[in-house]
Amino acid sequence: xxxxxxxxxxxxRAGAPRARVGRPRATPRTDDGRSAKAQILDAAAxxxxxxxxxxxxxxxxxxxxxxRQASLYYHVSAKPQLLLELLDASVRPTLEGLDxxxxxxxxxxxxxxxxxxxxxxxxxxxHNLAVLYLTPELADPEFASLHEARGxxxxxxxxxxxxxxxxxxxxxxxxxxxxxxxxxxxxxQRGEVPPDAPHDIALACLRVVEAHPHDIARVSGTxx
Numbered sequence: 001x002x003x004x005x006x007x008x009x010x011x012x013r014a015g016a017p018r019a020r021v022g023r024p025r026a027t028p029r030t031d032d033g034r035s036a037k038a039q040i041l042d043a044a045a046x047x048x049x050x051x052x053x054x055x056x057x058x059x060x061x062x063x064x065x066x067x068r069q070a071s072l073y074y075h076v077s078a079k080p081q082l083l084l085e086l087l088d089a090s091v092r093p094t095l096e097g098l099d100x101x102x103x104x105x106x107x108x109x110x111x112x113x114x115x116x117x118x119x120x121x122x123x124x125x126x127h128n129l130a131v132l133y134l135t136p137e138l139a140d141p142e143f144a145s146l147h148e149a150r151g152x153x154x155x156x157x158x159x160x161x162x163x164x165x166x167x168x169x170x171x172x173x174x175x176x177x178x179x180x181x182x183x184x185x186x187x188x189q190r191g192e193v194p195p196d197a198p199h200d201i202a203l204a205c206l207r208v209v210e211a212h213p214h215d216i217a218r219v220s221g222t223x224x
Contacts, residue, residue, distance in 0.1 A: 027150060037075045044129040050137045053083055053135045080142050083132065090129045091149050094118045098156055107163040108206055110213040112223060114156060115181055115202035122184040123193060130185040154178055159207075165210035177205040190213040 034042075047056040055114050062069040076082055094117050104110040122130050132138075133168035133220050138146065158174030165173060181183065187193045199220075206216045 007204065009165065035069075036065070036067060040067070040072060040075055041082065041086060042126075044079075044085050045129060048083065048086070048132055049053060049127045049129060053079075053132060053137060080140070082138065083135065083137070084143055084146060086129055087132060087138075087146055087150065088144075090125055091146070091153060092158040093121045095149060098152065102156060102159060107160050107220050109222070111157075111160040111164065111177070111205055111209065111211075112219045113203045114160065115177060115205045116198045116223075118153070118181045119184045119198040119201050122182070123197065124189055128188045131189060132183065132184075133182075141216045164215075165207075173209045176208045180204050180208065 001067060002190055038105075041060050044056070047061060047064060056079075058072055059069045061079075061082070062072040065072070073158055076085075094114070100112075101110050123130075137143075153173065157177040158170055161173040161177065162170035183201065184193070184197060187197065202223075203216060206219065211219075
């Protein structure tokens with residue numbers, strides 16, 4: 001989450017063996033038990049993150065997935081749908097249960113839980129899909145649902161920043177939390193993710209929103 005163009009997976013396994021291209025599949029199953037749709041998403045995630053979205057064609061995705069290009073369109077309507085599904089899956093786990101989390105009376109603990117979950121989501125996707133948030137094509141209207149989801153997440157950080165540190169500068173402090181969380185994207189890209197990254201980034205968020213030192217110590221101790 002840095003305040004980037006898209007906001008923030010079903011993803012693939014880097015280095016997975018290339019499947020053989022064969023006849024279009026009548027049934028959406030692959031030799032390793034995954035559905036054809038899952039294998040297509042795997043291939044798209046790997047190619048998008050290594051070559052770039054614009055530089056990747058649907059033909060290349062189909063070849064990487066081991067199917068014919070015509071068969072790919074049985075499962076997806078177009079290349080943008082693949083990018084939307086991949087990035088939507090990278091933010092959805094953080095949004096699940098968000099309303100219940102925001103309803104907690106303990107705002108510092110809620111912020112810690114949200115930031116921790118958010119960082120873990122970014123770090124555990126099989127591919128570092130969040131690097132695709134800077135893809136220029138995300139400005140297109142067809143990605144509106146992704147921006148809506150991202151807006152919900154940003155609003156949650158701002159709401160918790162307001163509850164913890166007061167209304168003054170809450171928008172800025174909430175956005176700063178998002179920036180801190182999305183630091184995980186860069187750390188992962190460089191291969192420099194500390195073992196306690198979710199915990200440390202969540203505590204940094206509490207400091208940014210001006211939580212009382214007593215609350216920071218309490219939440220940290222409880223988490224440990």
